[in-house]
Amino acid sequence: MTVLTDWQKQEVDRQMNLYCEGAAEVIPPEDLRQKVEQSLLEERPLRIKLGLDPSAPDVHFGHTVVLQKLRQFQENGHQVQLLIGDFTGRIGDPTGKSTARAPLTSEDVKQNARTYVEQFGKVLDMDQVTVHYNSSWLADLSFEEVIHLAGQITTARLLERDDFDERTALGKPIGLHEFFYPVMQGYDSVVLESDIEIGGTDQHYNTLMGRHFQERFKKAKQAVILMPLLEGLDGKEKMSKSKHNYVGVEDNPDEMFGKTMSVPDELMGRWFRLVSGFSSDHVDHLEAELKSGALHPREGKRLLAARMTELYHGKDAAEKAADRFDALYRDNKLPEEIPEHRTEAGLISPLDLLVESGLLHSKSEAKRMIANRGVKIDGARLETADESLRVRDGMVMQVGKRKHVRLKLSQ
Template sequence: MSHPSDAADSPEVQADLQIVRRGVDELLVESEFARKLARSRATGVPLRIKLGLDPTAPDIHLGHTVVLNKMRQLQDLGHTVIFLIGDFTTTIGDPSGRNSTRPPLSREQIESNARTYYAQASMVLDPERTEIRYNSEWCDPLGARGLIQLASRYTVARMMERDDFTRRFKGGVPISVHEFLYPLLQGYDSVALKSDLELGGTDQKFNLLVGRELQKEYGQEPQCILTMPLLEGTDGVEKMSKSKGNYIGISEPAESMFGKLMSISDTLMWRYFTLLSFLSEAEIARLRAETENGRNPRDAKVMLASEIVARFHGQAAAQAALAAFEARFRDGAIPEDMPEVTLGGAPLGILKLLREAGLAASASEAQRNVEQGGVRVDGARIEDKSLQLTEGCYVVQVGKRKFARVTLRG
């Protein structure tokens, strides 16, 4: 079906595109998506916007919400959001960005994780306007015959264009045949759902493009794809990940969330504003200009932390978290001259960490500090003296005066 070019260039469509483009890494193909938006406005039929998440862990962190926020924006523009839980594909294991095969999860693990996924995603999405689907609906019935027919629609040469497969092949690292099935099945999800636009992180670009090609093979209009940047964790280096210990979970306590957000660097703060804040781009630019002209960056960081904590815990909890933070740091900020300590051997017990970071003179002193409630990690009071900290970057406080920024390595 052809559409007049002026409809895609209309002020309404361009306004929609401006919202969609914010914080985006790539929108492919933008001209096609503009035509889809114009058609939707002309017909009143909402676009079908797909996001697939594999429930590999039970909790969602702020890194996940980068793409969820974009879904919410599209939802607010009137389009249908499909929150797809990859309960079938998780049994295969997505090799994206990995140098080795990821072990698949058991059915029990997948079901346990999936139970919490949608509830947490609904803290960002409007549940009344969200279609929740599981890809086992169409993947289970495929059977061996259907899977072979699906595999016949994509070549090995095209599959080997994927960077991680190429690196592993050249490096002599084994690639199992089942790993080729993952992008095929993710692409088939788009066929089953008749997706108009699929979202994902930059590491998912290849898989999203497979969906576009498979839709052509099945006689459908190909989906556009939108990739969002991967959010760096609190260390400002690695992407946010629970396994790296640099994450901020959306269901963790308000005080802990607030403290972690206040611990990020002033530079990283602006990236968090762009990808996580609901302030307009103009408001963020104005705030940044003010900090460059003498306003304390801490003021902006408090605004960011307060906004995000309020989103997931409510305004009262955000105000209480701010009050608790200020009570801990009466001087107005975490000390600028905080010692930087790098330790190996992660996961590392909290008592050993306190000794090796120079925050406690002995094991007994470290234990006494924990038992008396005098130890905080990223603003959260530590009560478990057997706590093990994984790889990541942490602001560790003992009492009112002792601080260290501790980087843990494996």
């Protein structure tokens, strides 16, 4: 009954290699193997869980590391479960201390969830994805059921969480309610009967909660695959919206191409492996060529930028973006050294920006210059002074032939 055929053994090995590829950690590999074996023997798709915080719906390349992993499962016939943590999001911070954690309305949550689904559709086949909201089982729990749930874990185990541990060491308070976030995340896996949970390495503790609670509730324990956190464009910190070092999947083709071109050379291999969707063999080949010098880093970067833009906007848009990028940076012969100007993220009037950056002396001068078609943003002529610009990090403003400023976002 439970003996695998030779073909099945090969198939298990193939899937194991695929799923472990690029992962920072698989917990434990033998459980992952067992799940894959079961799915072959029982001819049932595995349930692959990804938990999502509904408060940050702007999906960027950092998120796509796990999405690409999910896509591999999907391509092998497994079932992706997106878990929207709307119950957690609805609570916010009950101490009222953190304004960042103001409770979301259920309308906010739904809107954010729709945004996720829309943006994830750029990587996943959303017809083959089930979307779950944890409020649908958590909101109805009674106090007695909550207590029962709480009885399944010790406070010592909860305090082991890295950030709790740090806060304890620093004497920084931890609200009792915060102990419930990992508990909820663990219980979600019980309800969903997840076979595998995918997350970033920062989800190590939370994803293990799923195994813990599944065991306490006498369910089969999920295997966990933790993916590395993608560094941002600065090459240092984890990609995140708040660090202004990200490429959003909704960025337009020019932004996406241009930003990807600014990835530090040493991260190029990592990006190819984690977010390009290229096969492992192909990435090995590219890395070898980069190493041998057969592929120049700049050409490698162009390949990466074109690939990423193609993934989210299609081949045609990617080619056009590449052409415009060349027009700006190669044909337009930007000087090697461009003065920088620090400014805030957000929308700003181009007149204000031209004056504030020192490119021009007054708004009236700026208005005239725009009317005379003498102002370019990233090589594209600015047509009107009446519409606000969305500032992005690295954006180049140019007045006439010789005056340039590169914008840097303040942290």
